[in-house]
Amino acid sequence: MRSISGARGGGQLVRSAAAFACLTGEAVAVTDVRAARETPGLKRQHVAALDALAAITDADLDGARVGSERVAIDPGPVAGGDARVEIGTAGSVPLVVDAVLPLAARLDDPFRLTVTGGTDVRWAPPLDYLRCVKLPLLRAHGLDASLTCERRGFYPAGGGAVTLTLRPSDLDSLSLSARGARRGIDVRSVASESLADADVAERQADAARDALPGDGETSVAYVPADSPGSVVTLVARYAGVRAGFSALGERGKPADDVAREAVAAFEAFEATAASVDTHLADQLLPFAALAGGEYVAPERTAHLETHAALLETFGVDVTLANDADGETKGRGDTTKGEGDARAGDGTESDGDTDGPVRVRVAPGFSR
Ligand SMILES: Nc1ncnc2c1ncn2[C@@H]1O[C@H](COP(=O)(O)OP(=O)(O)OP(=O)(O)O)[C@@H](O)[C@H]1O
Incomplete structure (x- = not known):
């Protein structure tokens, strides 16, 4: 079983490590989950994302409980079907949906997932960002996914409900070097x-x-x-x-x-020469790892760097280079951007480089 330290990341590291386990078919354990956060360990929305990934791969989960600082997933093959996951708080529904999206590349039959919780909450993509920015961009690159919103959910009650339909998808390389007019x-x-x-x-x-x-x-x-x-x-x-x-x-x-x-x-x-926004810059990495990709992020963020470093542990070739002079500054160096990214919203720069960062990812996940 591959063991990954979650100490320098947040929920995204846990979700992505588990999603990469499902994409590669490899059992993965994440230790020191959210260790630098004020309340370490899994929160409801992270458990919900793990439940969704377990549903689509019929995985065995160990330690997927609120507060748990170690969680392991042993996935089976990605399969279609129906699942419902209730976050039970105003935890982010879009982040649970995000976790399973890349698995479309491994589906042979449709997968339908209903998630209840918060649709528009802090520190997470609002529903319309997922629906009108991320999904259309990914659809243009082969992802076959659609969303319906049955009810919106705001903090603190949550109570929103969204259904994702994910169909078998043949992803294209994300060649997004310029945003254009x-x-x-x-x-x-x-x-x-x-x-x-x-x-x-x-x-x-x-x-x-x-x-x-x-x-x-x-x-x-x-x-x-x-x-x-x-x-x-x-x-x-x-x-x-x-x-x-x-x-x-x-x-x-x-x-x-x-x-x-x-x-x-x-x-x-x-005001930047970036081709994707700060949030897409980290969220596109799993898709780029599947099909290859190149794009320009507005800046280095803790999310971008920890996510890139995680991909590298799975053998994916990721380069983050200062776009001003093309100089390679490092490959997802997790020694930067440590600490509680929650102090900001993950958009903070590590202060080491200013300006756009060119992200290059070679297609890398093997089954
Ligand atoms: N306003 C926003 N628009 C789009 N995406 C956003 C926005 N705010 C945050 N995100 C994205 O949401 C994700 C949040 O990841 P993060 O690890 O911080 O989440 P988390 O599951 O809430 O965990 P933690 O509680 O440990 O921070 C990142 O991919 C980030 O880019």
């Missing part, structure tokens, strides 16, 4: 019905639209939800890629400020 920016503003009287969704959408250049679709929706909440997601469409920028509403935070936060993230991205 901007075609438009869509604004997707969503709030719980309880915030309709205050026009929260309209105000978020209007403030974002007013501050953004160019055209794009604007959608405003009020949704039933167990807790009040709101989210705005900007979907920037370029010739070669999509990028997403979002912000969540909070009690006491004006809708205009929510919009401004998302717009500021978009503007920061446009």
Whole structure:
């Protein structure tokens, strides 16, 4: 059994290590799970992701309990079917969905997964980021996946429900070296019905639209939800890629400020020569490991580096190079970006390099 230290990573390292186990058919144990986090060990949403991976591979799990600091997965072959996973908190549904997406490359029959929990919560991709940024980009590269949202879930109640349908997929290389010309920016503003009287969704959408250049679709929706909440997601469409920028509403935070936060993230991205946004930069790695890929991340982040280092332990050839001069700075060096990435949202730079980072991944997972 391959043993991997989770000490320098967070939930992503656990999810990805388990997903890579399923892709390679190899048994894997993760020790020192989230050791540097304030509350180490597995949280509900991590257990839920492991349950989803176990469902699609009929895996044996050991130590998949809340608080556990060691977990092992011994996967069987990736198989289709139906599964339902309940996070039971407002833990992120999109992150559970994310964990199983790469397994489409190994499916022979469709797999349908329903996940309940939080659809739009902090430190995680909002539902519209997954649905309107990540999935369309991956679909354009061979992933056959669709999502339906039965109910949104905000913090603290959660209670959202999403169904993923994943079909056998033949992935193409992610050759995303340039973002190309901007075609438009869509604004997707969503709030719980309880915030309709205050026009929260309209105000978020209007403030974002007013501050953004160019055209794009604007959608405003009020949704039933167990807790009040709101989210705005900007979907920037370029010739070669999509990028997403979002912000969540909070009690006491004006809708205009929510919009401004998302717009500021978009503007920061446009000021770089990056071809994918900060979050996609780490989330695309498993797909690049399957089919190969090259893209430019806005910056080095702890997530990018720990994820790249994890791929390397599975024998995948990953290079992170400073894009300004092409100098190779290291290959997913996990000595950087240590500590609690949760202090930020995983977007923090390690301070070692500024500016874009070219990510190159040779197709590497063997069965
Ligand atoms: N606003 C956002 N938009 C898109 N993706 C996001 C956003 N915020 C965070 N992410 C992504 O969510 C993932 C979070 O991984 P991380 O390991 O921090 O998660 P976690 O399971 O909550 O674990 P932990 O509690 O240990 O931090 C990363 O892939 C990150 O890029």
